[in-house]
Amino acid sequence: MSVPPSEGPGDVEVLCVGTELLLGSILNGNARWLAEQLAGLGIPHHRQGVVGDNRERLIAALREAAGRCRVLITTGGLGPTPDDLTTEAIAAAFGAPLEERPEVWADIQAKLVARGRPPAASNRRQALLPVGATLLPNPTGTAPGMIWTPDPEGKEAGLRPGFTVLTFPGVPSEMRAMWQATAADWLQRAGLSQGVFASRTLRFWGVAESSLAEQVSDWLDSPNPTVAPYAGTGEVTLRLTARAGDAAAAARLLEPVEADLRQRGGLHLYGADGDSLASVVLDLLRRRGETLAVAESCTGGGLGGALAAVPGASDVFLGGVIAYANAVKRNLLGVSPEALEHWGAVSDPVALAMAEGVRQITGSDWALATTGVAGPGGGSADKPVGLVHIAVAGPDGTVSAPVRFGARRGRSWIQAVSAGEALDRLRRRVLESAGQG
Amino acid sequence: MSVPPSEGPGDVEVLCVGTELLLGSILNGNARWLAEQLAGLGIPHHRQGVVGDNRERLIAALREAAGRCRVLITTGGLGPTPDDLTTEAIAAAFGAPLEERPEVWADIQAKLVARGRPPAASNRRQALLPVGATLLPNPTGTAPGMIWTPDPEGKEAGLRPGFTVLTFPGVPSEMRAMWQATAADWLQRAGLSQGVFASRTLRFWGVAESSLAEQVSDWLDSPNPTVAPYAGTGEVTLRLTARAGDAAAAARLLEPVEADLRQRGGLHLYGADGDSLASVVLDLLRRRGETLAVAESCTGGGLGGALAAVPGASDVFLGGVIAYANAVKRNLLGVSPEALEHWGAVSDPVALAMAEGVRQITGSDWALATTGVAGPGGGSADKPVGLVHIAVAGPDGTVSAPVRFGARRGRSWIQAVSAGEALDRLRRRVLESAGQG
Numbered sequence: 001m002s003v004p005p006s007e008g009p010g011d012v013e014v015l016c017v018g019t020e021l022l023l024g025s026i027l028n029g030n031a032r033w034l035a036e037q038l039a040g041l042g043i044p045h046h047r048q049g050v051v052g053d054n055r056e057r058l059i060a061a062l063r064e065a066a067g068r069c070r071v072l073i074t075t076g077g078l079g080p081t082p083d084d085l086t087t088e089a090i091a092a093a094f095g096a097p098l099e100e101r102p103e104v105w106a107d108i109q110a111k112l113v114a115r116g117r118p119p120a121a122s123n124r125r126q127a128l129l130p131v132g133a134t135l136l137p138n139p140t141g142t143a144p145g146m147i148w149t150p151d152p153e154g155k156e157a158g159l160r161p162g163f164t165v166l167t168f169p170g171v172p173s174e175m176r177a178m179w180q181a182t183a184a185d186w187l188q189r190a191g192l193s194q195g196v197f198a199s200r201t202l203r204f205w206g207v208a209e210s211s212l213a214e215q216v217s218d219w220l221d222s223p224n225p226t227v228a229p230y231a232g233t234g235e236v237t238l239r240l241t242a243r244a245g246d247a248a249a250a251a252r253l254l255e256p257v258e259a260d261l262r263q264r265g266g267l268h269l270y271g272a273d274g275d276s277l278a279s280v281v282l283d284l285l286r287r288r289g290e291t292l293a294v295a296e297s298c299t300g301g302g303l304g305g306a307l308a309a310v311p312g313a314s315d316v317f318l319g320g321v322i323a324y325a326n327a328v329k330r331n332l333l334g335v336s337p338e339a340l341e342h343w344g345a346v347s348d349p350v351a352l353a354m355a356e357g358v359r360q361i362t363g364s365d366w367a368l369a370t371t372g373v374a375g376p377g378g379g380s381a382d383k384p385v386g387l388v389h390i391a392v393a394g395p396d397g398t399v400s401a402p403v404r405f406g407a408r409r410g411r412s413w414i415q416a417v418s419a420g421e422a423l424d425r426l427r428r429r430v431l432e433s434a435g436q437g
Numbered sequence: 438m439s440v441p442p443s444e445g446p447g448d449v450e451v452l453c454v455g456t457e458l459l460l461g462s463i464l465n466g467n468a469r470w471l472a473e474q475l476a477g478l479g480i481p482h483h484r485q486g487v488v489g490d491n492r493e494r495l496i497a498a499l500r501e502a503a504g505r506c507r508v509l510i511t512t513g514g515l516g517p518t519p520d521d522l523t524t525e526a527i528a529a530a531f532g533a534p535l536e537e538r539p540e541v542w543a544d545i546q547a548k549l550v551a552r553g554r555p556p557a558a559s560n561r562r563q564a565l566l567p568v569g570a571t572l573l574p575n576p577t578g579t580a581p582g583m584i585w586t587p588d589p590e591g592k593e594a595g596l597r598p599g600f601t602v603l604t605f606p607g608v609p610s611e612m613r614a615m616w617q618a619t620a621a622d623w624l625q626r627a628g629l630s631q632g633v634f635a636s637r638t639l640r641f642w643g644v645a646e647s648s649l650a651e652q653v654s655d656w657l658d659s660p661n662p663t664v665a666p667y668a669g670t671g672e673v674t675l676r677l678t679a680r681a682g683d684a685a686a687a688a689r690l691l692e693p694v695e696a697d698l699r700q701r702g703g704l705h706l707y708g709a710d711g712d713s714l715a716s717v718v719l720d721l722l723r724r725r726g727e728t729l730a731v732a733e734s735c736t737g738g739g740l741g742g743a744l745a746a747v748p749g750a751s752d753v754f755l756g757g758v759i760a761y762a763n764a765v766k767r768n769l770l771g772v773s774p775e776a777l778e779h780w781g782a783v784s785d786p787v788a789l790a791m792a793e794g795v796r797q798i799t800g801s802d803w804a805l806a807t808t809g810v811a812g813p814g815g816g817s818a819d820k821p822v823g824l825v826h827i828a829v830a831g832p833d834g835t836v837s838a839p840v841r842f843g844a845r846r847g848r849s850w851i852q853a854v855s856a857g858e859a860l861d862r863l864r865r866r867v868l869e870s871a872g873q874g
Contacts, residue, residue: 020665021468021469021472021485022472022476022481022482022483022485023472023473023476023634023678024469024470024471024472024473024474024475024476025665025667025676026469026667027464027465027466027469028464028465028468028469029464031458031465031487032458032461032463032464032465033461034461035458035459035460035461036460036461037461038461039459039460039461044459045459046459046488046489046491046494047486047487047488047494047498048458048459048486048487049484049485049486049487050468050484050485050486051483051484052483054483057483057484061484064501081657082658197460199460210552210554220518221519228457228462230462230463239462241460294738294759296738296741296756297756298745299742299745300741300742300744300745300746300750300754300756301731301733301738301739301740301741301742301743301744301745301757301759302738302739302741302742302745302746303738304733304737304738304739304741304742304759304761305736305737305738305739305741305742305852306738307737307738308735308736308737308738308739308759308761308811308852309737309739309848309849309852311812311813311814311848312814313737313761314761314762314815317737317761317762318761318762318764318765319733319734319737319758319759319760319761319762319765319769320738320758320759320765321756321757321758321759321769322731322738322741322745322756322757322758322759323756324741324745324750324751324754324755324756325751325754325755325756325799327755327799327800328755328756328757328799331798331799332756332758332769332798332799361768361769362762362764362765362768362769363764374745375748376748377748377749378751411746411748412746415742415745415746
């Protein structure tokens with residue numbers, strides 16, 4: 001995908017230090033978070049790198065970055081152990097000695113004592129910074145960062161004039177606290193901003209990514225705002241990104257594009273930004289003063305869990321029954337043994353009886369029921385893995401219909417998308433009955 | 438964290454192409470997946486990079502990497518749209534013309550027609566490869582990759598001898614299919630392996646990361662195998678990584694370390710690798726021929742969902758009741774109005790009654806109940822956000838006790854860790870009653 005073009009050179013880079021990233025042990029969530037923050041400040045960055053806990057390779061990566069960018073943001077390698085090498089490597093890369101900062105050592109000791117842990121010799125290493133560096137305070141942890149311009153007079157060859165490095169620990173909460181307390185402000189005042197980005201995510205259900213992309217293909221080439229489709233778990237999103245001189249102007253650029261895309265999306269568009277199908281359904285019913293219950297077989301609680309994940313769900317969502325075993329379907333939901341025998345648990349008549357049963361015993365206005373074959377076992381020619389029957393019961397009757405996801409999707413996908421599909425059917429039915437479809 | 442040291446130079450690098458990574462729109466899951474695969478093949482890689490969809494900066498990054506590494510793996514930028522620039526930039530970076538491969542164009546057309554979509558002119562761009570490149574087939578999508586040694590005779594300055602680039606699309610499923618069908622084999626035969634890595638993740642519940650790290654601190658400096666602690670959502674893991682000449686030797690290195698760590702972990706250690714608390718509890722009860730039901734208030738279905746996420750859960754997990762509203766606690770679970778009035782819904786007496794009620798109506802051997810304040814609203818001085826009462830009912834009686842997570846954790850964390858805590862209490866109780874504690 002493209003973004004509004006940048007007029008300037010590559011000013012900012014991110015370098016994440018840690019062998020665990022090169023082993024694939026963890027996802028690089030820090031790089032993503034920093035990228036989001038930089039975009040929010042209107043500061044483009046054009047390169048990210050990852051190196052391991054290796055002094056020589058770290059120094060090489062630092063020297064390379066110093067020749068390209070004005071500001072380098074590093075994460076990781078600030079801890080007390082021997083493989084935490086970032087500060088030392090930076091000092092070596094740019095030829096400065098390390099010195100102990102008494103105020104930093106005092107702060108580290110105080111924090112450790114407050115946690116009931118005696119300061120160790122290894123912690124004292126964390127109080128070393130290159131001569132001339134400014135402390136980047138760590139409000140929560142013991143590893144301090146720094147802001148350092150190694151060559152303020154621009155005498156050294158191979159460094160971009162004014163090259164400055166900002167170091168952060170790899171622990172996400174500490175990195176974020178330091179960013180918010182000190183670094184974001186420093187970056188804003190460093191004159192790196194090239195405008196402000198605003199973005200908006202529109203969320204769709206019941207349409208394939210390729211089909212949605214075709215419907216909006218004329219927008220996919222738009223330079224500003226840009227429009228980019230992504231496929232999620234069952235849902236498809238369009239991400240709109242605009243750049244302008246200030247936040248209000250960026251928001252104004254988004255408005256007509258969003259309005260047009262909402263028009264084209266019709267009922268497939270269910271929400272925006274942080275909305276979920278569950279939050280949208282809860283809002284719809286809350287406005288109508290109505291309540292909802294669930295009867296879950298193949299989703300096993302996941303549908304209720306999605307509803308309960310939304311803060312304030314309790315004024316609409318009453319609860320329900322997890323009817324995983326057939327005995328629970330019979331005894332708690334009143335599904336008839338004959339229906340289970342004749343049609344099987346994975347069938348429209350059973351889904352209908354589950355939804356009606358839970359609506360009755362909870363006294364809810366609406367009820368959703370799921371029964372299907374989530375796999376990997378339990379499928380048959382007649383009822384393959386991925387077949388799910390979903391029923392919606394409401395004041396004006398009960399409807400059930402199957403959906404076939406296919407076995408290759410896997411159990412967790414089938415369970416999650418079954419819950420989403422149930423919520424989407426209720427959403428459409430309520431909107432259509434209200435004449436909003 | 439450290440890994441077993443590498444004897445060789447930096448042979449392999451990964452370069453991910455895509456402005457969405459620089460905007461922070463998505464996590465770089467491809468880099469992590471490739472890192473895991475390379476580690477599994479015993480091929481160390483020492484650098485990862487990310488650049489946007491910008492021809493000039495992409496060419497610069499390619500030239501830099503070509504001077505450092507023998508094999509460069511790229512992802513992204515192989516699609517049909519104008520901002521898909523990877524193939525073109527590679528050809529330009531290493532001075533080769535592009536040529537259309539008729540067999541590739543035929544394959545793209547066939548795939549599009551099979552999907553009912555007419556091939557567009559933009560798709561034809563995807564059939565262009567640099568002269569001399571080998572096709573890296575894409576079994577599932579239309580974007581082919583390539584394996585190309587731009588300077589096989591080693592004549593060009595600035596390229597490492599034998600420098601070879603492998604390109605993959607950014608769509609994770611296509612990248613993985615291409616890796617498994619062709620690239621993994623190619624890399625294994627390229628003589629890059631420096632032994633084989635084996636790893637093992639031990640999973641702990643009920644112990645803090647810092648406390649576990651102290652208990653095993655002597656292992657944290659071990660060079661081979663390495664032992665690294667990570668904090669997850671409620672759980673803590675230790676990742677053991679060994680390197681040796683072959684898989685059996687690597688596994689033998691892990692064995693004594695794992696045995697020692699299991700001994701030290703005691704009851705806190707609940708499983709390894711792909712285990713979850715739910716899968717471990719289901720296995721325990723399955724071996725005893727016993728069944729389980731749940732009664733969920735604050736978790737709203739998430740506990741049942743965690744159990745149902747495990748394939749084959751149905752022979753142990755019967756289901757239960759999502760008793761989100763107090764009326765459901767009374768009417769379906771038989772919680773007395775007096776208990777709700779006197780103690781409040783978030784209390785041990787109510788948790789006890791919920792667990793006993795669901796055990797009775799489902800006829801299960803064991804039952805778990807949760808009732809708490811997940812927040813962000815609904816807290817009081819007496820019953821703050823993060824207070825959750827969890828009850829375990831079984832053949833030998835019912836026990837309930839509160840746990841206090843604190844409000845700063847957030848709703849989804851409180852819900853997920855409450856479900857985990859409930860499962861862990863059942864696990865410990867079953868193990869202790871069986872004399873395995």
